[in-house]
Amino acid sequence: MTNSLLLPEVQNVLEQLHSLADARDEAIVQQVRGNEAVWNAASSQQKAAMLQDALLPVSSDAGRFLYAVARSISAKRVVEFGTSFGVSTIYFAAALKDNGGGVVIGSELEGSKVAKASRHLAAAGLSPFAEIRAGDAMQTLRNVGGAIDLLFLDGWKLMYPDVLKLLMPSLRRGSVVLADDVTLFPDDVASYLAFVRDPANGFVTTTLPLGDGIEYSVKL
Secondary structure, three states, X not given: OOOHHHOHHHHHHHHHHHHHHHHHHHHHHHHHOOOHHHHHHOOHHHHHHHOOOOOOOOOHHHHHHHHHHHHHOOOOEEEEEOOOOOHHHHHHHHHHHHOOOOEEEEEEOOHHHHHHHHHHHHHOOOHHHEEEEEOOHHHHOOXXXXXXXXXXXXXXXXXXXXXXXXXXXXXXXEEXXXXXXXXXXXXXXXXXXXXXXOHHHOEEEEEEOOOOOEEEEEEO
């Protein structure tokens, strides 16, 4: 059985990025969020620029879970809202490689992070399985080129409902939607959770106590 997460080049990149995040993310976020008035008044683009040096990745446990889910449904097309430095993208791209091919389509608002994510994917040998689009996800993800097997939401939490609704026509029956940080930011994700938990919207869903909380939803 093939597991590309065990390849030395993939392990090395992931270990470096997780270690970097552990060493500096908390301090960066505290500094940026220290002035709530400035933060609250900033636009999404300005906030993204303020956090350009923060990785804000999924945990290694959550990353292995993302890989496992993509493998379990034989995903070929994964869409990711919020790529940052490309940590979760690497987990997905490794799964698609092991599934025999496919593409992770990522969207990232901060241009410097797009360049970094691309470099990290190249260092892991996974560039052929990823496409990172720079800009507002409501524009960059309007055309994803086919049916979505897995959607991962990990950008601005208040945008989760809008991104999901934008992509719902492309979600195939049985596709999986994973939303990160649902226990860390309960107020920001409240409307999203209300939407996926309403049976009328065609999902079955549950919250997993993994990382900062992952909402696992399946499109019926």
